[in-house]
Amino acid sequence: MVTAARYYPQLLSIVGNALRFLPAFVAMRKLLTEGYVGELQVCDARVYGPSLLDQSYGWTCEELMGGGGLHTVGSALVDLLSHLVGTRAQKVHGLLRTFVRQNGAIRGIRRVTSDDFCFFQMLMGGTGSGSTARTGSVCCTVTLNFNMPGAFVHEVMVVGSEGRLIARGTELYGQRNGGDREELLLGDTGGAGPEVTGLPLPHLRGLGSMVTALKHAFQAQKERRSWVPGPIAMAATFEDGLYVQTVVEAVKRSSRSGEWESVEVMTQEPDPNQNLCEALQRNKV
C-alpha cells in the first residue's frame, strides 16, 4: 500500500489520523517549535472512557481484527506524538490487559481478546540503542483505560525545561516555569454540535477540521478535479501509517515478551508468497 501510494503522486493518499488537525494540537505543535516549553523532556497522554466494544459480538472484540484500545485510540496517539515531537519512537515498552472478557452481550463460548487497558512508553529520537539515559531523548507515556463509563478524558501533556503545554479535550493550556498559574491558550471553538457516542470529542473535532482542510485543498482548483498540497500538508502519509503500525506491533510484542522492543520500520516489501494471516497468528503465539 505504501508503494502504491508513492506510485501516483497525483492521487491523494493520506491516513485519517484526525488529531493532527485539531486546532489545539496545531497550536501545540506551533508553540513547541517556537520553544514555549524549552527543551522537550516528557510527553504524557491519557485517554479514559467507556468500553469500546460494540453492542453485539464483532471486530471490536477481537484483537486480530483490529479491536481494542491500542489499535483504535493508541495508534492515533502514536501518530500524534511523533508529529508533535518531530521524531519517531526508537524503543517501546507496553502492557495490554483485557479486564472484561465477557459481558451481557458477549458470553458463552465467546470471549473478548482486544485490550481494554493499555499502557506503553516510547523512547523517541535517541542517538543510541542502549537502555541507559541519553541526553536529548524524549520519554512518552500513554495510558488508555476503557473501563471508565462516563465522558471521555482525553489529555496530552508535553513537559520541557522551560514550561509545559496540556491539551485537555479540545482545549489547550500552558504554563511557563516563571508563571504563577496555568493559562488557557486555546478554547474549544466547535460549538455544541451533535454528541457522537463511542468517539472522544478531540477525534470528532479533528475529523471536522481535516475534512475542511480537504475541501480547501480541492476547492480552489479547476472543477475540483485536482488539489494543492498546502492545506493538507500536515496530514499523515502512508509512510507515517506504516510507522504507526510498526509501533503498535512492537507494543504488542513487548506486552508478550515483557521487554523493550525496538521499532524497526519495514523498508523492503514483504514476500508476496507469505501468508500474512498465518504470520499474524504465529506472531501471536
Added chain:
Amino acid sequence: MVTAARYYPQLLSIVGNALRFLPAFVAMRKLLTEGYVGELQVCDARVYGPSLLDQSYGWTCEELMGGGGLHTVGSALVDLLSHLVGTRAQKVHGLLRTFVRQNGAIRGIRRVTSDDFCFFQMLMGGTGSGSTARTGSVCCTVTLNFNMPGAFVHEVMVVGSEGRLIARGTELYGQRNGGDREELLLGDTGGAGPEVTGLPLPHLRGLGSMVTALKHAFQAQKERRSWVPGPIAMAATFEDGLYVQTVVEAVKRSSRSGEWESVEVMTQEPDPNQNLCEALQRNKV
C-alpha cells in the same frame, strides 16, 4: 533493623509513611474493602511538582544517598498502594531519568545523579510468575515528574469493575459506573495552615494525622509510658519498610536492565561481614 524491631514488641517501631494516615486514603481504603469500585483492576498515581533538589549541593542530588523522586516520593506511593490494594508487588518495570543534571547552584565538576523523572509499573498480587495476563491481578502505574514548577499535583486513582475513586491532593472523589457524574466524597478538612515548601500537601496533612494517632496511642495510658496499638494499627511496620525498599531497588534495577524485575523480599539477614556500601556500588554498575 527488622529483626531488632521484632525483638521488643513493647517498643513502638513504625515507619513514617504518613500517606496511610491521610483521611482521604483512610476513606479510600475503607470504600475499597466495602466494594465501592467492584473488583479492583488498575491503580494510577501521579505526582508532579517543582525540583526536589536543595538550594546547595547535598544528599538530594545524589542517588546513592537517597535523593531523587523515586526515593523521596515514590517509596511513599509504593507503601500506600500496597496498603490500599492489600497485596504486594510481584514484578516491577521502571524508567528513571535525570533531565536536569546541573543548575545555577550545582555546576562545575558536580552533577545531579538522582532522578527528576520516574515512571514505574507494578503488577500486584498475581498468582503466577509469567508475563502474561492473569485474572485478579492489579496493574499499578506511578508517574513522578519534578521538572514542573508551581503547586504539587498529587493524584491517586483506583479503577475497578464497578466504579472508581480518585484522591486529588487531600480530597477524595468517586464515581460509580451507573452515576452520571463524579461526587466529592471527602473534602479537605485541614484548614489553611502554614504552607511548607518542598513537601506535597497530602504528605504534610498525613504527617499531622499520624502524629495525632501517636498521641492517642499514648494518651490514655498511665503516665503515657506505654501505648495501645489501636490508633496506629494502620501504620507501616518495619516489614513494610523492607518491602518498600525492595520494590525501590527492583525499579532501579529494571531501569538499568530494561526488563521486568521480580520483587523478592529478603527473608534471611544479610552476611554481617559483607560491606553493604560496596554492594550498593557494585549493584549500580
